[in-house]
Amino acid sequence: MTERDVAGPAGDGTDPAWVRAAAEATAREVFAVIGTKWALDAVNALAPGTLRFAELRRELPGISHKVLTQTLRALERDGIVARTVHPTVPPRVDYRLTAAGRGLRDVVNGMCDWSRRHLAEILAARTRSGPTG
Amino acid sequence: MTERDVAGPAGDGTDPAWVRAAAEATAREVFAVIGTKWALDAVNALAPGTLRFAELRRELPGISHKVLTQTLRALERDGIVARTVHPTVPPRVDYRLTAAGRGLRDVVNGMCDWSRRHLAEILAARTRSGPTG
DNA sequence: CTGTATCCTATGTGATACTG
DNA sequence: CAGTATCACATAGGATACAG
Numbered sequence: 001m002t003e004r005d006v007a008g009p010a011g012d013g014t015d016p017a018w019v020r021a022a023a024e025a026t027a028r029e030v031f032a033v034i035g036t037k038w039a040l041d042a043v044n045a046l047a048p049g050t051l052r053f054a055e056l057r058r059e060l061p062g063i064s065h066k067v068l069t070q071t072l073r074a075l076e077r078d079g080i081v082a083r084t085v086h087p088t089v090p091p092r093v094d095y096r097l098t099a100a101g102r103g104l105r106d107v108v109n110g111m112c113d114w115s116r117r118h119l120a121e122i123l124a125a126r127t128r129s130g131p132t133g
Numbered sequence: 134m135t136e137r138d139v140a141g142p143a144g145d146g147t148d149p150a151w152v153r154a155a156a157e158a159t160a161r162e163v164f165a166v167i168g169t170k171w172a173l174d175a176v177n178a179l180a181p182g183t184l185r186f187a188e189l190r191r192e193l194p195g196i197s198h199k200v201l202t203q204t205l206r207a208l209e210r211d212g213i214v215a216r217t218v219h220p221t222v223p224p225r226v227d228y229r230l231t232a233a234g235r236g237l238r239d240v241v242n243g244m245c246d247w248s249r250r251h252l253a254e255i256l257a258a259r260t261r262s263g264p265t266g
Numbered sequence: 267c268t269g270t271a272t273c274c275t276a277t278g279t280g281a282t283a284c285t286g
Numbered sequence: 287c288a289g290t291a292t293c294a295c296a297t298a299g300g301a302t303a304c305a306g
Contacts, residue, residue, distance in 0.1 A: 169299090198301090
């Protein structure tokens, strides 16, 4: 894997096979990460700008200390949020969206649009699958 | 909730608040569903057309009988796939994408594009989070 | 052929207490 | 303030057997 193997803009048709495969696998994993209970809320909370751990926690009423840490670690692992530790006392840790994280919001908006367009079908399907079977 | 409350095309700015809230909640849930291990593969397998249970299973090497059932039930619950039971013996059950399911592929493609665009950043973040910490 | 029930392991989510 | 450890519980994923 060299630098020039990472082809130009997405969808230009020149991506090597391994890039397509990695992109599809990554897409699935990112769906899983932002499908966890609080990840989407955390990304939305960070959209306006940088927040400290405790600030972020206040933006997410009901989240536990541990779960916020886990959620942020998962988002950090996939390059969606960046974490900056200031070696002060008491410690200060800032979280912000990366370029990738900001781009991810377009995908999320696409999913919200899809939900709006198909909300009636979805609710109908859930009614069928719920009470009656 | 009446029919006319379901506003026109997404993003036209006329959606009532409850539609936006429902869409965001639904988006999160759909991220979770298609983030499960096999859901995306199942949707891709059904993209060309209708498949029976056993055909679908052959398209997804390694999936277990039970997990395929669970995956399909989850997709059916959110109106992404439709299930048709033919009352024959032996039984025959067909699965196909709904209109919503076909529309979902655009969102998935958006996520794949995002992955391709940011693959280098993602892999770098994972390298940092993985071995070294 | 399709689907459910059972048993198992791994992980997500959360409450609480402890550490630097 | 931020993070980790521990305990508890629910659910995802899977192997296998049984049922319609």
